[in-house]
Amino acid sequence: DAKTTQPNSMESNEEEPVHLPCNHSTISGTDYIHWYRQLPSQGPEYVIHGLTSNVNNRMASLAIAEDRKSSTLILHRATLRDAAVYYCILREGGSEKLVFGKGTKLTVNP
Amino acid sequence: DARVTQTPRHKVTEMGQEVTMRCQPILGHNTVFWYRQTMMQGLELLAYFRNRAPLDDSGMPKDRFSAEMPDATLATLKIQPSEPRDSAVYFCASGFLRQGSNQPQHFGDGTRLSIL
Numbered sequence: 001d002a003k004t005t006q007p008n009s010m011e012s013n014e015e016e017p018v019h020l021p022c023n024h025s026t027i028s029g030t031d032y033i034h035w036y037r038q039l040p041s042q043g044p045e046y047v048i049h050g051l052t053s054n055v056n057n058r059m060a061s062l063a064i065a066e067d068r069k070s071s072t073l074i075l076h077r078a079t080l081r082d083a084a085v086y087y088c089i090l091r092e093g094g095s096e097k098l099v100f101g102k103g104t105k106l107t108v109n110p
Numbered sequence: 111d112a113r114v115t116q117t118p119r120h121k122v123t124e125m126g127q128e129v130t131m132r133c134q135p136i137l138g139h140n141t142v143f144w145y146r147q148t149m150m151q152g153l154e155l156l157a158y159f160r161n162r163a164p165l166d167d168s169g170m171p172k173d174r175f176s177a178e179m180p181d182a183t184l185a186t187l188k189i190q191p192s193e194p195r196d197s198a199v200y201f202c203a204s205g206f207l208r209q210g211s212n213q214p215q216h217f218g219d220g221t222r223l224s225i226l
Contacts, residue, residue, distance in 0.1 A: 043217030100153035
């Protein structure tokens with residue numbers, strides 16, 4: 001399975017932007033980059049995904065490096081509700097499977 | 111918003127007992143997944159179904175675990191006999207997926223299982 005590397009933890013202040021990095025140096029051309037998050041005592045929740053171009057939705061933005069070996073999830077204004085574990089996942093072309101790593105635990109300070 | 115519903119939310123039982131966890135996927139979704147989450151191993155895929163047919167159960171211990179979809183509105187995961195090492199949070203997810211699709215998976219809130 002394709003691998004991703006994320007920092008174990010990050011901290012942010014409320015109402016400030018947050019940039020969550022992910023390295024995926026062995027990504028293949030057909031791998032999509034997916035982000036999920038898991039709030040305490042809940043199941044994972046889809047955030048965003050992309051292939052080559054940057055993507056925006058109501059929850060976040062995804063910035064993908066030109067060589068696709070890294071990406072960054074951007075939360076434009078963090079709220080306390082954004083405190084969660086964020087998972088960066090490579091979804092292999094043709095596969096429905098998600099392989100979760102350890103993710104980044106984001107703490108948001110009031 | 112439509113949600114994946116899992117029951118029970120919590121289950122405590124003694125080792126050796128049969129455990130059945132249930133999942134109601136979102137109406138119209140054709141693919142159902144079972145995951146297990148522990149502190150040590152994180153989130154692991156156990157098995158998944160497409161249109162009620164098992165597609166992959168390679169992540170599931172075969173001797174004591176079984177997964178079925180009796181109908182399109184119900185997926186079950188059974189453990190018999192249960193062991194303390196089965197203690198974990200079990201998540202069900204569903205999605206409208208086909209090969210190559212990037213549609214998201216929608217997760218339930220899990221069943222927290224404790225085997226004494």
